[in-house]
Amino acid sequence: MSTAPLQAAPVADEFDSRAEGSRLMKEWYAQLETANERKAAVANVFVMGNAVEILRAFDFELVFPEINSLQTGVRKVSEEYIRLSEDYGMSPDVCSYVKADVGLILKENAHPAGRIPKASLAVASNMCGTFIKWAEIWERWLKTPTFVLDLPGQRAAGWQVRPGDAQHSADTRWVEAQFKDLIEKCEKITGRRFDMDRLAEVEERVNKMVDHWNNVMALNREVPAPFNAMLDGLTYIGIMNVYRGTEEGVEFMRRLESQLKAKVGRGEGRVAEERFRLLFSGTPCYVSMRRLVELFETWGGVFAYSDYLTFAAGGMDAADLRYDTSRPLESLAEVTAIAAHRGLSNQFFAHERLAQQIRDYAVDGVVFHGIKSCRFVSSGMADTREFINRRLDVPTLYIESDLIDPRYWSDAQIKNRVDAFFEALHQRGGAAPLARKAITA
Amino acid sequence: MNAQVPYDHEIELTNVLERCNAAARDAAIPGKDALPEGFSGTLGHFPVYFPEEIAHAGGLLPVNILGGGNKLELKHADARMGSFVCSICRSTTELGLNGTLQGMTGFITHPICDAAKHLAGIWARNLPDQLAQILYLPQNVNTPGAARYIAAEYQRLRADLEKKIGHAIDDEALRNSIRIYNVNRRLLRELYRIRRDEPWKVSCTESYLLLRSRTRMPCEEHNALLARALDAIRHRGLPAQDKPRVVFVGGFCEQPPLEMLEAIDETCYVVDDDILIGLRWITEDVPDAGDPIWALAESYVDRSDASPVQHDSRKMKEDYLMDMLKKSKADAAILTAAKFCEPGLDEQLAWSKHLDGENIPYLVLEFEEKMTSFEQMSMQVETFAESLLFALS
Numbered sequence: 001m002s003t004a005p006l007q008a009a010p011v012a013d014e015f016d017s018r019a020e021g022s023r024l025m026k027e028w029y030a031q032l033e034t035a036n037e038r039k040a041a042v043a044n045v046f047v048m049g050n051a052v053e054i055l056r057a058f059d060f061e062l063v064f065p066e067i068n069s070l071q072t073g074v075r076k077v078s079e080e081y082i083r084l085s086e087d088y089g090m091s092p093d094v095c096s097y098v099k100a101d102v103g104l105i106l107k108e109n110a111h112p113a114g115r116i117p118k119a120s121l122a123v124a125s126n127m128c129g130t131f132i133k134w135a136e137i138w139e140r141w142l143k144t145p146t147f148v149l150d151l152p153g154q155r156a157a158g159w160q161v162r163p164g165d166a167q168h169s170a171d172t173r174w175v176e177a178q179f180k181d182l183i184e185k186c187e188k189i190t191g192r193r194f195d196m197d198r199l200a201e202v203e204e205r206v207n208k209m210v211d212h213w214n215n216v217m218a219l220n221r222e223v224p225a226p227f228n229a230m231l232d233g234l235t236y237i238g239i240m241n242v243y244r245g246t247e248e249g250v251e252f253m254r255r256l257e258s259q260l261k262a263k264v265g266r267g268e269g270r271v272a273e274e275r276f277r278l279l280f281s282g283t284p285c286y287v288s289m290r291r292l293v294e295l296f297e298t299w300g301g302v303f304a305y306s307d308y309l310t311f312a313a314g315g316m317d318a319a320d321l322r323y324d325t326s327r328p329l330e331s332l333a334e335v336t337a338i339a340a341h342r343g344l345s346n347q348f349f350a351h352e353r354l355a356q357q358i359r360d361y362a363v364d365g366v367v368f369h370g371i372k373s374c375r376f377v378s379s380g381m382a383d384t385r386e387f388i389n390r391r392l393d394v395p396t397l398y399i400e401s402d403l404i405d406p407r408y409w410s411d412a413q414i415k416n417r418v419d420a421f422f423e424a425l426h427q428r429g430g431a432a433p434l435a436r437k438a439i440t441a
Numbered sequence: 442m443n444a445q446v447p448y449d450h451e452i453e454l455t456n457v458l459e460r461c462n463a464a465a466r467d468a469a470i471p472g473k474d475a476l477p478e479g480f481s482g483t484l485g486h487f488p489v490y491f492p493e494e495i496a497h498a499g500g501l502l503p504v505n506i507l508g509g510g511n512k513l514e515l516k517h518a519d520a521r522m523g524s525f526v527c528s529i530c531r532s533t534t535e536l537g538l539n540g541t542l543q544g545m546t547g548f549i550t551h552p553i554c555d556a557a558k559h560l561a562g563i564w565a566r567n568l569p570d571q572l573a574q575i576l577y578l579p580q581n582v583n584t585p586g587a588a589r590y591i592a593a594e595y596q597r598l599r600a601d602l603e604k605k606i607g608h609a610i611d612d613e614a615l616r617n618s619i620r621i622y623n624v625n626r627r628l629l630r631e632l633y634r635i636r637r638d639e640p641w642k643v644s645c646t647e648s649y650l651l652l653r654s655r656t657r658m659p660c661e662e663h664n665a666l667l668a669r670a671l672d673a674i675r676h677r678g679l680p681a682q683d684k685p686r687v688v689f690v691g692g693f694c695e696q697p698p699l700e701m702l703e704a705i706d707e708t709c710y711v712v713d714d715d716i717l718i719g720l721r722w723i724t725e726d727v728p729d730a731g732d733p734i735w736a737l738a739e740s741y742v743d744r745s746d747a748s749p750v751q752h753d754s755r756k757m758k759e760d761y762l763m764d765m766l767k768k769s770k771a772d773a774a775i776l777t778a779a780k781f782c783e784p785g786l787d788e789q790l791a792w793s794k795h796l797d798g799e800n801i802p803y804l805v806l807e808f809e810e811k812m813t814s815f816e817q818m819s820m821q822v823e824t825f826a827e828s829l830l831f832a833l834s
């Protein structure tokens with residue numbers, strides 16, 4: 001008996017999400033490589049609050065600087081980029097995504113996945129404060145016209161905003177005013193008239209993607225969970241962002257859902273024997289994510305869900321609202337406003353959504369990944385953890401490293417903490433820990 | 442017959458500064474029994490800007506929560522906030538957890554950065570009786586409709602406060618508060634004018650104490666103190682010294698320790714700064730007729746200053762620093778940032794690169810509110826001042 005991740009060959013003709021995900025990412029980078037030559041309009045956007053639907057209606061090609069930065073981590077070259085920016089003068093205390101991106105600018109946009117094009121527009125929301133400071137760097141150095149999309153967020157704990165109520169309407173009005181302003185700017189940049197029908201088409205595809213996405217997430221409520229939210233989930237989220245509103249995106253999500261449904265039907269889990277279901281809170285450590293997941297999976301621990309999959313996918317899954325394509329712009333504002341409340345800015349009252357996710361995914365414990373450079377997730381984490389432990393009596397583990405800076409990864413220390421956590425889970429009456437040698441044998 | 446004590450402006454200023462010093466250094470907030478007349482509670486607010494008029498009109502004393510300075514020992518916050526978070530957030534958390542800020546009616550923070558936003562969650566989890574909120578001031582003030590959105594946000598806050606205090610905050614009370622704060626704005630503008638035109642008359646430290654004291658007293662009382670102080674300052678006969686004129690930036694949120702300002706005052710004239718910029722965010726009088734909420738909202742957009750944590754395409758960060766330098770005829774800049782303050786550190790670098798290009802001398806300093814040793818910093822400032830004087834002579 002082994003709890004090692006299933007390495008079995010996929011059932012004949014079964015959708016291989018990893019291979020397809022990596023093919024699509026390669027294609028996206030290849031497309032970007034020639035964008036400037038083709039004189040395509042290019043926009044820098046972030047994963048939280050980005051108006052991608054409008055940009056796609058103008059045929060902007062999208063650069064996700066966060067994904068560029070995390071890719072330097074995945075490809076094990078992030079340190080080189082980070083060091084370049086620190087040599088330039090950037091503080092070690094700044095978000096390492098920003099530093100990797102500054103390194104990229106200093107390397108004249110030479111990225112391991114290809115050359116990143118110069119953007120003709122940047123859209124930065126206020127959902128993470130760093131987005132704005134980051135966009136100001138492009139504004140300053142590269143003269144990139146920048147549009148700050150201000151999304152009113154969750155104001156207080158216990159905050160209830162319902163579609164159409166007075167608060168939602170007031171916030172929607174403001175978001176819609178900004179979309180109209182953005183559209184004007186896009187018209188100027190691209191020299192094209194805005195086409196409402198195109199927006200509706202993009203929205204139609206986003207609706208389909210979100211529906212599949214939600215079904216995929218719900219499948220992980222099954223025991224055993226068919227995928228690991230912090231490994232497989234990272235591939236899914238990449239496609240959800242980069243291909244949002246495209247046919248390829250819809251197709252990927254559709255096939256993914258049916259593949260995972262089939263897996264659930266067969267009673268297969270991500271690990272051969274699921275012993276502990278866990279929730280991961282925070283951002284990943286892209287340089288060592290495989291290793292981190294392995295440390296958990298050897299104990300039969302699987303990440304059934306992660307709040308990362310909500311906020312880093314734009315939060316729309318939490319909005320509980322789909323685009324009404326008969327009034328595309330109004331609806332875009334309505335959904336964006338509610339997603340900002342329920343899926344993005346609720347990070348600042350994280351205990352509420354974690355409490356819900358703990359119930360939804362029936363997890364045995366929560367793993368907090370604190371990251372010095374990401375204050376969006378980390379500033380309230382220790383206090384949230386205390387709340388989850390004390391008030392909800394759910395076991396938690398806190399580990400610290402970085403998104404992409406390998407200098408913060410301490411393997412032995414993290415392994416010790418993970419092992420101790422599982423021992424403690426076992427002592428609370430959880431599944432018996434497997435003898436490590438039995439697993440590796 | 443009582444002998445009349447002749448008016449001595451130095452004694453007068455000393456008296457005012459003593460009162461200000463006591464208020465400025467007090468992290469605690471007045472308890473129920475020590476509230477000034479006319480106030481029924483306190484409303485804490487975090488930097489940068491907060492429309493104090495709304496609290497003031499509701500009989501809540503606005504108290505700007507500025508962390509714990511360098512005398513506070515962290516006993517609880519260490520376990521609740523990572524060591525990588527700026528000191529003001531950590532010490533504010535400590536003051537919340539150790540009971541110092543327990544008596545407040547509410548605590549309002551802002552989307553200036555992510556650490557500041559998290560304070561609302563920390564408050565909600567640990568001080569659930571207080572009205573803990575994020576006032577979502579917009580990071581986009583350039584799209585038409587921004588003022589309308591801010592007005593809606595102010596109305597929301599007003600309604601939430603009304604519910605909490607159990608009575609209405611009416612328009613007339615708001616207009617009255619606006620008038621009182623307009624007086625304050627005028628007095629502060631005058632203080633900064635003197636700093637620019639006759640910096641030998643008032644030091645940066647004195648000006649700071651005068652300003653900061655507003656965080657623990659009603660605006661009316663502050664107006665009276667400021668008026669007395671300004672009168673005394675105008676009468677001061679201090680001679681101008683041979684010191685370079687510098688602009689200080691980086692004090693918009695976490696506060697530089699007093700000792701740091703004193704060290705700079707020793708060898709430089711600080712002719713302008715962004716310290717506590719939120720308390721003087723509105724740069725002109727707010728209209729005191731018509732809809733007061735609209736007047737405040739519109740002023741946020743059109744009569745306001747600048748900071749590293751407010752995006753505004755009309756006020757690029759380099760431009761407003763250059764503007765400060767020009768208007769105050771400064772020779773150089775002191776570019777500071779609070780340790781672990783990401784927006785401050787980003788700006789510090791951008792400013793330094795810009796001043797390189799403009800050939801304007803600057804000194805880069807990193808501070809922490811909890812700093813206790815200033816020797817090295819004093820030496821750095823002194824060397825910088827000497828080099829400036831040498832270059833200017």
Ligand code: SF4
Pocket residue numbers: 066095096097098128129130131283373374375376377403
């Ligand atoms: S601070 Fe965190 S959320 Fe913000 S850009 Fe950096 S990694 Fe992303």
Ligand code: SF4
Pocket residue numbers: 527528529530553554555556557694695750779781782783784785
């Ligand atoms: S000091 Fe900087 S990081 Fe800290 S709360 Fe203020 S703006 Fe945010």
